[in-house]
Amino acid sequence: MNFLNDFILLLKARYPIIYVSTYEEERIEYIIRLCCKKYVARTYYSWDFINGYQGNPNDSGFAAKNPLEALELVEKLTAETASVFVLKDYDNFLKDLSIIRKLKNLNRELKTQPKNLIIIAPEINIPESLRELITVVEFPLPNYLEIKEELRRLVNSLQQDILDSQLNELTIACQGLSLERIRRVLSKIITKYGTINELSPNLILEEKKQIIQQSQLLEFCMPNKKLSDLGGLDNFKAWLKQRDEAFSQSALDYGLPYPKGLLLVGVQGTGKSVAAKIIADEWKLPLLKLDFGRLFASLVGQSESRVRKMIQTAEALSPCILWVDEIDKAFAGTQTSGDSGTTSRVLATFITWLSEKNSAVFVVATANNIDMIPAEILRKGRFDEMFFLGLPTLEEREAIFNVHLKKYRPDDMGNFQAKLLSELSKEFSGAEIEQVVIEAMRLGFHENREFNNEDLLVTIQNIVPLARTKSKELNILKAWSESGNVTSASKYR
Numbered sequence: 298m299n300f301l302n303d304f305i306l307l308l309k310a311r312y313p314i315i316y317v318s319t320y321e322e323e324r325i326e327y328i329i330r331l332c333c334k335k336y337v338a339r340t341y342y343s344w345d346f347i348n349g350y351q352g353n354p355n356d357s358g359f360a361a362k363n364p365l366e367a368l369e370l371v372e373k374l375t376a377e378t379a380s381v382f383v384l385k386d387y388d389n390f391l392k393d394l395s396i397i398r399k400l401k402n403l404n405r406e407l408k409t410q411p412k413n414l415i416i417i418a419p420e421i422n423i424p425e426s427l428r429e430l431i432t433v434v435e436f437p438l439p440n441y442l443e444i445k446e447e448l449r450r451l452v453n454s455l456q457q458d459i460l461d462s463q464l465n466e467l468t469i470a471c472q473g474l475s476l477e478r479i480r481r482v483l484s485k486i487i488t489k490y491g492t493i494n495e496l497s498p499n500l501i502l503e504e505k506k507q508i509i510q511q512s513q514l515l516e517f518c519m520p521n522k523k524l525s526d527l528g529g530l531d532n533f534k535a536w537l538k539q540r541d542e543a544f545s546q547s548a549l550d551y552g553l554p555y556p557k558g559l560l561l562v563g564v565q566g567t568g569k570s571v572a573a574k575i576i577a578d579e580w581k582l583p584l585l586k587l588d589f590g591r592l593f594a595s596l597v598g599q600s601e602s603r604v605r606k607m608i609q610t611a612e613a614l615s616p617c618i619l620w621v622d623e624i625d626k627a628f629a630g631t632q633t634s635g636d637s638g639t640t641s642r643v644l645a646t647f648i649t650w651l652s653e654k655n656s657a658v659f660v661v662a663t664a665n666n667i668d669m670i671p672a673e674i675l676r677k678g679r680f681d682e683m684f685f686l687g688l689p690t691l692e693e694r695e696a697i698f699n700v701h702l703k704k705y706r707p708d709d710m711g712n713f714q715a716k717l718l719s720e721l722s723k724e725f726s727g728a729e730i731e732q733v734v735i736e737a738m739r740l741g742f743h744e745n746r747e748f749n750n751e752d753l754l755v756t757i758q759n760i761v762p763l764a765r766t767k768s769k770e771l772n773i774l775k776a777w778s779e780s781g782n783v784t785s786a787s788k789y790r
Contacts, residue, residue, distance in 0.1 A: 313407035319436035379411035388418035473613025520577035529693025531788035558660030563686030566728030569663040589627030616657035625669040685778040694719035724764040
C-alpha cells in the first residue's frame with residue numbers, strides 16, 4: 298500500500314490524532330486536501346501559530362498565537378460535522394500540560410466522531426504521555442513518477458525543450474529530493490547553463506551534498522584511495538571486481554537485486570577504512586560516512602528519529618556507499634542498561650532497515666573488536682559478505698612496502714629490498730608499514746640526504762607493532778576468523 302491509501306484508511310477508521318513527519322508542508326497539505334475532497338468528504342481546517350486558522354472565512358484568524366484555543370475549535374463544531382484539522386509545527390507545544398490534558402480529553406470524544414487532528418512537523422517529537430494516543434506516519438519523498446511529472450511541468454513552464462532520455466536521466470538524478478528542492482535546482486540549472494544538458498546532474502549532486510551538510514548526521518567523503526593503493530587482500534579485491542556493475546541498469550534488467558553491504562573486521566591498521574574508500578572509487582559512487590555518536594541525542598525518542606532521518610538522507614543520495622566506521626563501538630551500549638534502552642532501539646531500527654532495504658545504499662561497516670558487535674549484526678542476511686582483515690602475510694607485507702615506496706620514490710625502487718623488509722617486519726600492520734616508510738624519510742630529510750634501505754631497517758627495529766601490545770585482542774580475532782563464519786580478505790591464509 299502507498300501513503301495515500303494508508304492515510305485514507307486512518308481517516309476512515311477515525312484515528313483521532315495523526316502525526317505526519319515531513320519537511321514538505323505544501324505537498325502534504327495538497328494530499329490532505331485531496332483526501333478531504335475526493336475520498337472522505339470532510340471539511341479542511343488549517344492552523345499555524347502566526348495566522349491562526351485559514352481557509353474558512355468564518356474562522357479566519359481564529360486562535361492566532363494560541364495553540365490551546367486551536368483545539369477548542371474542534372469542540373465547537375457539532376459532533377456530526379465531518380472535518381480534518383491540520384496543525385502546523387504543533388510538536389513545539391506538545392509538552393505543555395494544558396495541551397496534553399486537552400488532547401487526552403479530545404481523544405475520547407473523537408473516537409466516535411468523523412473528525413481527525415493532523416499534526417505536521419519536520420521531526421518526530423512526542424512526549425511519553427501522548428505516545429499511546431498519537432499515530433505516527435512517515436511521509437515519503439516523491440517517487441519516480443511524481444518527480445517525472447513535476448519535471449515535465451516545470452520544463453514546459455520554462456519553455457525548455459528536453460528529450461525523453463534527458464528527462465528520464467534527470468528524474469533518476471532527482472530521486473531523493475523534495476519537490477521544493479527539485480524546483481530550486483532546476484531553476485539553478487537553467488540560470489547557469491541556459492538549458493538542460495549533460496552537466497545538469499552535477500548540480501543535482503551538489504544539491505544532495507547540501508542535504509548531507511544540513512543533516513549534521515553524515516559526512517561527504519572524497520574516495521581518495523584506489524585499488525592500486527591496497528597491498529594484498531586479493532580475495533577482497535576479487536569480490537569487489539565481480540560486482541563492478543552491481544548498480545548498473547543492466548544488472549537490474551538481469552534481475553539482480555542491489556547488494557546490501559560488507560562487514561570488515563580486523564585489528565587497527567589492516568586497511569578497513571582504505572577498503573571503504575576503494576569501494577566508492579571502484580564503483581564510482583558517492584561516499585557518506587556515518588558518525589553514530591551524533592545519532593545518540595539526550596532527549597528520549599530523538600535518537601530513533603535521527604536514525605530514520607539518516608536513512609532517508611542516505612537513500613536520497615542513492616546509489617551511494619554508506620560507511621559506518623567502528624560499528625562495534627557504536628553499539629557497545631546494548632550490553633548495558635545505562636542508556637535506558639536507547640542504543641537497543643537505535644540498533645533495532647538500523648538492522649531492520651539493513652535487512653529489509655531495497656534501495657541502492659551499499660553499507661560498509663568496519664569493526665576492531667568482534668566481542669562488542671551485537672549478535673544481530675552478525676546474522677546472515679544483514680550483509681552480503683563478512684571479511685576478516687588480519688595482519689598481512691609475508692607476501693602481502695612485500696606488496697605493501699612496494700605500494701608505499703612506489704608512491705614516494707617511484708624512480709628509485711631498485712634501491713630498496715622489499716623482500717628483506719617484509720621478512721623483518723613480522724606482525725606489522727599495513728598502517729605500520731606505511732609509518733616505517735614515512736619515518737625513514739624523516740631520517741633522511743633530517744640529515745639532508747635521500748633516505749635508503751638502511752633507514753627502513755633501523756625504523757623497523759624501533760617500532761613496536763600493535764600486535765605485540767594487543768596480543769589478546771588479536772588472538773580472539775584469529776580464533777573467530779577460523780570459525781568458518783567469515784571470509785578471509787587475504788588469499789595467502
